[in-house]
Amino acid sequence: MKPWLRYSICILLGLGGGTALAVSQVRSDYADKQVKNGPWSANTDQGTAKASAMTRAKVALNGLLALPAKEAMYFISRTDSDGALLDGKCTYKVSGGELDARWWSITLYKGEGWLVKNAANRWSVGGNAPVRDEKGHWTFTVAPEKVDGVWLPTGRTPRFDLTLRTYHPRGSLLNDPAKAKLPTITKESCA
């Protein structure tokens, strides 16, 4: 084989392989400087000049125009608290206490981050929606069919994620998000 052909083959394979690897990593859950907290993960340097090329590419794909951490912390969970992938045919209880932020909400998305069609036209639960008990604890239900209480429909999408937005976060939520007290996601049943 001619030398130029050997070089051409290797360069083309390298260019194709490098591009495919980058696309695969950006689209996957490949973690790059992500903070983990139970089922939740978050970036702390999105939107800043400190962000790595990988973080910048992942945020551009999964959350373009995200705010920096001081303004808003975004936590994404693709699994329940036992580590099983979230399934649109299943019912989950999402429970927690007061979050140290000015305002919070939890939104259900599919794919890279798209709202899911559902009969109720409901895609999120705001922090003011769930009733608190005497200790400030709250619970709402994520389920394919309507349930009593605060209900977030799955639209029966096969896979989904939950995104917890906390605006003007304070305390550990901002300064030590790996140890902040975040909501739990507990699977109850599957249809």
Add this chain to the structure above:
Amino acid sequence: MTRNWLIPIIVGLIALAVAWQGTLVATPYVLMSAAMKRIGNADGNGRANVFAFGPMATADRQPIVRPSPDLVYSSCVFDLSQGVVLVDVEPVPERYWSISIFDARTDVAAVRSDRDTGGKAARLALLRDGQKAPAGYEAVELGYDRGIALIRILLSDPSEFEQIDAIRRKSKCRTVDAKLLEK
């Protein structure tokens, strides 16, 4: 045989590393450019340096990835090649609102919320190195000509939309001739 392939394989690995890094670096620019085209046409105006006041995000209308259904978004695709761009944000009382300035690489050049302004209007001048902000405007220097200015306003209930919509439409995004600012 092995020796014939050794150097081409090393060159191939270098090409792999270059393509990997190049793809990562290019991704934000490509996705931001696509978003600027889409958002700039959100209300049909299709122009730079003017706010598009979009409706609430729903499953049938998602101009960008991961939209919040609790927020009202207003966006201005800006282009500093036509001069300094002034952004005036009308305050909305007793709720979270913010203006954020994203450059072509997706970095945030500035965020100002009602917490920062004490509930008053935000007035920003988007400019390049060497340009000056007019009196009354806070300078926000950018490394790129193009980007997106995005207003977020929190609704505690969708029924508030009409009331909030009337207020937010007083916000302005406009270009001014740099020569006028020097006088």
